[in-house]
Amino acid sequence: MSRKKIIAANWKMYKTPEQSRQFMDEFVPLVAGHTRDEIVICPPFVDIAAVVEKARGTNVEVGGQNLYWEKEGAFTAEVSGEMLVGAECKWVIIGHSERRQYFGETDDTVNRRLKVAAEAGLSPIVCVGEVKEEREAGVTGDVLRRQCSRAFAGISARKAAKMAVAYEPVWAIGTGLTATPEMANEAHQLIRQEAANVFGEEFAQQLRILYGGSVKPENANQLLSQEEIDGALVGGASLKADSFSKIVKW
Numbered sequence: 001m002s003r004k005k006i007i008a009a010n011w012k013m014y015k016t017p018e019q020s021r022q023f024m025d026e027f028v029p030l031v032a033g034h035t036r037d038e039i040v041i042c043p044p045f046v047d048i049a050a051v052v053e054k055a056r057g058t059n060v061e062v063g064g065q066n067l068y069w070e071k072e073g074a075f076t077a078e079v080s081g082e083m084l085v086g087a088e089c090k091w092v093i094i095g096h097s098e099r100r101q102y103f104g105e106t107d108d109t110v111n112r113r114l115k116v117a118a119e120a121g122l123s124p125i126v127c128v129g130e131v132k133e134e135r136e137a138g139v140t141g142d143v144l145r146r147q148c149s150r151a152f153a154g155i156s157a158r159k160a161a162k163m164a165v166a167y168e169p170v171w172a173i174g175t176g177l178t179a180t181p182e183m184a185n186e187a188h189q190l191i192r193q194e195a196a197n198v199f200g201e202e203f204a205q206q207l208r209i210l211y212g213g214s215v216k217p218e219n220a221n222q223l224l225s226q227e228e229i230d231g232a233l234v235g236g237a238s239l240k241a242d243s244f245s246k247i248v249k250w
């Protein structure tokens with residue numbers, strides 16, 4: 001089964017609209033004509049319009065970094081799925097470890113966001129991954145199974161069809177440490193098994209599971225050539241057009 005890989009940039013809280021336009025002016029020509037992989041950029045909300053404008057008619061797609069589960073209302077500073085769609089986003093990141101660590105995201109809120117993202121027709125990238133202490137205690141498998149089963153609860157295979165999952169070991173995010181291909185393969189197999197349990201075998205075989213955690217031009221090829229790794233979610237190394245284009249062309 002060959003799954004088209006997704007190379008996604010998570011810009012976190014970096015770049016102004018002007019800096020986003022400058023990035024796109026440099027980046028788009030570097031990846032022009034690249035069709036082997038899907039290319040996605042998830043900028044901060046205020047930069048979405050700038051990135052969308054530069055991405056129109058190119059092979060670059062755009063996503064949000066989060067969304068709220070209500071459609072609209074008195075929820076200051078939140079953004080709905082419909083708003084992201086209206087802003088021409090195709091993708092949305094859900095449950096990034098920084099949201100879990102600093103902003104009270106739980107498996108339950110990940111599930112609520114996933115339901116509305118699917119409802120809005122977005123392609124969600126659901127992030128899961130263990131912290132260092134969990135890996136050292138040998139409970140990585142239990143953590144991934146719990147995060148996946150709770151995130152996927154109450155969602156049909158049809159609704160979840162556009163979903164991708166990103167395996168991001170928290171100890172590898174922004175630290176320069178990377179999971180070995182063996183560690184990633186093992187985690188991805190486990191996530192695929194959990195998806196099979198919930199959504200069925202056929203769904204699981206089509207599910208794209210990205211790896212994230214200090215992916216850079218130097219290690220992209222080794223990671224992305226693994227059968228089980230269906231793409232990358234890239235933080236730090238996605239902020240420069242040159243390095244992100246090298247990862248896209250792994």
Ligand code: PEP
Binds near residue numbers: 168236
């Ligand atoms: C991320 O933000 O999802 C990420 C993986 O960051 P980094 O590539 O910087 O480790």
